[in-house]
Amino acid sequence: MATSDIDPTLDNLYADMAAADVAPLWTQRENLMPVTPLPAALPHVWRWKVVHALAERAGVSVPVGRGGERRAIALANPGLGNVPFATPTLWAAIQYLGAHETAPAHRHSQTAFRFVLHGGGVWTVVNGDPVEMRRGDLLLTPAWAWHEHHNTSDDAMTWLDGLDIPLVSQLDAGFFEYGRAEISDRSTPSVARSEQLWQYAGLRPIGGDAGGACSPLMVYRWESTDAALRAQLDLDNRGEGGVVSRGHAAVRFTNPATGSEVLPTIRIEMHRIRAGQKSVSRRAVGSDVWQVFDGSGVITLDGLPVPVGEGDLVAVPSWCAFQISADTTLDLFRFSDAPVYEKLGLARTDFEPEDKPR
Amino acid sequence: MATSDIDPTLDNLYADMAAADVAPLWTQRENLMPVTPLPAALPHVWRWKVVHALAERAGVSVPVGRGGERRAIALANPGLGNVPFATPTLWAAIQYLGAHETAPAHRHSQTAFRFVLHGGGVWTVVNGDPVEMRRGDLLLTPAWAWHEHHNTSDDAMTWLDGLDIPLVSQLDAGFFEYGRAEISDRSTPSVARSEQLWQYAGLRPIGGDAGGACSPLMVYRWESTDAALRAQLDLDNRGEGGVVSRGHAAVRFTNPATGSEVLPTIRIEMHRIRAGQKSVSRRAVGSDVWQVFDGSGVITLDGLPVPVGEGDLVAVPSWCAFQISADTTLDLFRFSDAPVYEKLGLARTDFEPEDKPR
């Protein structure tokens, strides 16, 4: 293909193009339209101990309040330059809320969830409904829902925040609004109102509001998630099927009113792999973030094995071959941007790709 | 409009039409296309004591077995002539299975459910998965699924069968196949396999088969239904909404994989009305069957009040004004053909119609 190295005509042409705010396809076609995805994001592991220690230091040095809004420390994928994004579409951050602190109400068009690795004592109030945060729970914050946090305990609490900030930023679709500085409801119920209406499998409250694109159930409790995974492995033990593969149980968190994803842009799942078992190796377009909830094992990323333990966080870029093997019973929380690709006709998956370094 | 009373030309014309297998619209337009629905079916109440006593007598006199298949006694709406149909679309029957009896496997294109007013000791085996039948439970039998019943106890058991036999018959869409005479699985688990996979609200088993037009969850247990209704009334007490109307809680049984109806042609619900409260009066196209599960009250049908108690069954024809008032806390099981009308663009509802006899 023509390059301008030896051709002043082309040099002039390219300079005139640049001046006219146009650019040739032919000199950069291979980069713009690669044979397979060429993500800038890298497979990467963040250690819980390291991130958590930084969160604790921020707890000492940085107040929570209006403007900064949240004491959240975001995973910044080293392949993505200076942006604090775990992957090109997903935001993952550790949020820290000190004893008796509050984080003020706001709302935004970005959709969010919280996942609780450990601790407790905080309530997230979503559109006026206080939701207790307990170990293993998944909490949702739908787009444009008012939300605030308050810690009623004498201990600090940390949790994982997941949002679609990078996607919404790239799409220039972000709106944000401040709410009242005061916490709207300081009550501390153990069951949220949305749970009272929607926590019963297959029982739709006829008079209940099913919400829109987001699940009307604001929290998925660990007791249920754990029981569901145990039941799958119990069936697997009896050869009855229902698991993803032998020794690999998994649930997807879904909207009980529609059966679809809990959030329109983010898929959320919990996986449990029996000690000594492996998941099927696969790669797919789109990116994931995984957090080890319990146990230890090895995650293999494009052929590179990485040992992981409780709390460790892993970013998996698009088309990166991925496999989990469990040393102990291994519980893994996963969120991904898969709904984006499925809705846009861009999904593609490859099972058992050859494990070769890129 | 022309009638043939005084006109031999018309007499001849109509005779020639009949001989040619055609017929005029104009002489019967008002009947074929009425101003509002003119159902042949009547509002009707069947008393549990009466029907149950007949079932017990059949238990003595009639064996269960191949050919007749089930010892089921069907509600025959007195407006529908000689067919054993509760309404033009819905079949409702009391099935009786004696101590240690079995009912042999078969399958059919009609879709079915069972609802348990009282008793126990029977397992329904659906596609090889034994499901225990306990008080208040709703069990599903999807179209074309193999199913059989076996009573392991020393007592007879009765329950309500609901099917779309009249609809499928009218549509000439019925297929039927005998299975093996022997019960395929005589085990008596308290939790069915489909429950193990699907009983957790919003937790989709990633490796599970979500089935097709019918819910993959074969049983909805009374403990959950009851808890959901209690939670709604608890929210109502606190003025939080979520009920159908003040003092009236209700859940619709739905497919956890899609959020839609449990069966493609039948909607199923459980209602609870607080003592002293009334439901909103309404009428709709399509027909319902209600069974009092617990308590007592009055059902008003096109202005006519009928006292009802435990087990009583009520058929509500199309466009019949319907209201419930509760003397005690009143639990009502309902099934209807509403999905048919919604899918075909024929649904119409009228709230608070004038309560006048037809």
Place this chain on the structure above:
Amino acid sequence: MATSDIDPTLDNLYADMAAADVAPLWTQRENLMPVTPLPAALPHVWRWKVVHALAERAGVSVPVGRGGERRAIALANPGLGNVPFATPTLWAAIQYLGAHETAPAHRHSQTAFRFVLHGGGVWTVVNGDPVEMRRGDLLLTPAWAWHEHHNTSDDAMTWLDGLDIPLVSQLDAGFFEYGRAEISDRSTPSVARSEQLWQYAGLRPIGGDAGGACSPLMVYRWESTDAALRAQLDLDNRGEGGVVSRGHAAVRFTNPATGSEVLPTIRIEMHRIRAGQKSVSRRAVGSDVWQVFDGSGVITLDGLPVPVGEGDLVAVPSWCAFQISADTTLDLFRFSDAPVYEKLGLARTDFEPEDKPR
């Protein structure tokens, strides 16, 4: 199975059941739940000449007007007893409107279409939009749309009316309302307003109302239908595919705003079979009515061949094996209740069933 022939206990039981408005399943199970559909409707052919002559006689003897509403002569399937229904779900009638006659406005919850075998000079006004009726055209009348007809010519006109009257009647979902006696718009445009907006393939008018369950395009012109069929056979000649089978072209009339059926309960198609060719033999649940638009051939119904020519009408009951063979190029108009079965999960089709008489 037990019968009461020899058992007074059973006689008493069955009498008591009848008195209590209940009925046993076991004595009539085989009829209620047959192995394959047992339609009462019969395969039947009506000859155009016969029906048309009766319509002309009605044109002389019977006025059109309020009450009877339309001078329509309905096909009455000889298997269905005394009801004027072509099949259990479909109404098919020849409507006759004399020179300069009008048929007054009304609307109803039944959905309707008109298909024009020959003639012209009539406009159907649908919700105020006059639509000219020309040979080969398909006109729609959505449920609950006001409609009226006026004949501006010196000749009578006949056409085929298709409706879901039997289905809506069986479902007790019929509503009807009279409109004004005077024709609302006596203008005679050659292009209807809905055509101006919606007749361009794949070009959605951004400001246009797409309607609801029914197509927003009120007429499908013969010129397009004919051209589409010719184009398919042209591709078939060149071995390019796109036909149903070799020598058999067909189009389904669809809603341009959604791609789905033109009417929520009725599928409508036009087929063209090359001289000397046959369609694939098939049977399906659900019923059809076919009208020969042009040409001649043989229709085989459950193994029985019937020669057909222009205008002849054929009713095909559920699960009746059906095949067309063309003597000349043969154009066939078809309407069916297939959408009902597909939406309710009851569809089943069998290709190349053995051609044996029932």
Place this chain on the structure above:
Amino acid sequence: MATSDIDPTLDNLYADMAAADVAPLWTQRENLMPVTPLPAALPHVWRWKVVHALAERAGVSVPVGRGGERRAIALANPGLGNVPFATPTLWAAIQYLGAHETAPAHRHSQTAFRFVLHGGGVWTVVNGDPVEMRRGDLLLTPAWAWHEHHNTSDDAMTWLDGLDIPLVSQLDAGFFEYGRAEISDRSTPSVARSEQLWQYAGLRPIGGDAGGACSPLMVYRWESTDAALRAQLDLDNRGEGGVVSRGHAAVRFTNPATGSEVLPTIRIEMHRIRAGQKSVSRRAVGSDVWQVFDGSGVITLDGLPVPVGEGDLVAVPSWCAFQISADTTLDLFRFSDAPVYEKLGLARTDFEPEDKPR
């Protein structure tokens, strides 16, 4: 909010965070989650004469062939730095194919269309179906469809290419494959095979392949588009509605098999505004590219009026207020990423925003 200007503790903390590949939210919250979208992309106009002249120079200096693949000159939004993207999601380029040149077959996961401002003589072969390119035509190239171009005339031809390259690049979802170097079919039919099957409004070829996420109709001809716009303005003249607003007609190109967008990620429309009329001012999340097809007028972008004439191209970033006023009858081609926002629950529109500079 805390900044590190005066606090060595924070300096240390932020340095340690950077070293650990994490970053604080609170220092950049306002940028990451803005009150309203803050697009980097700028409203921008490219003049046809300028871009076309550069394309002609490239025609002289740059061969077309394997590797670079296409002689396409892309609009490079001056706000987006060095990437050749018209907006953050949309690619727009002028492609130039010299007399008797060919562009070799390839396929890619990016979805594409061509719009022809003027000229002719080129066929685009899509999956083996040659499609003639004529003035005003819209051609589609579905994702992963083989396609190639060949110019059979003695003149060069230019056209507009639109793709979702930026979106697919950001999402790391790009796949690309080379095809054969030789043109697969050099025939020059005036009607493509997909047109023969799908060009008839509302007539679905029963035997035709409806494709998947993309329209099965590969070309939308100017004759139809023009006629549809004329018909709308004719209705508007008679006060009958159907237009977007008085004097503003518009069609959206849709998939005839489903009624949805022609491409899963790109909406495509043609607008016609009568001389002297204005469109309603609006802004929306998501971005557009407009090309003047015929006539002249003024486009107002966030309050700034820009005169435009034939061929001029305009990029409209997210949330930019946009209005068109026509000096002559003004035909405008538009493509946008609106389907992305609608599918992901991110759509938001504001009508008649105050026209103030940002």
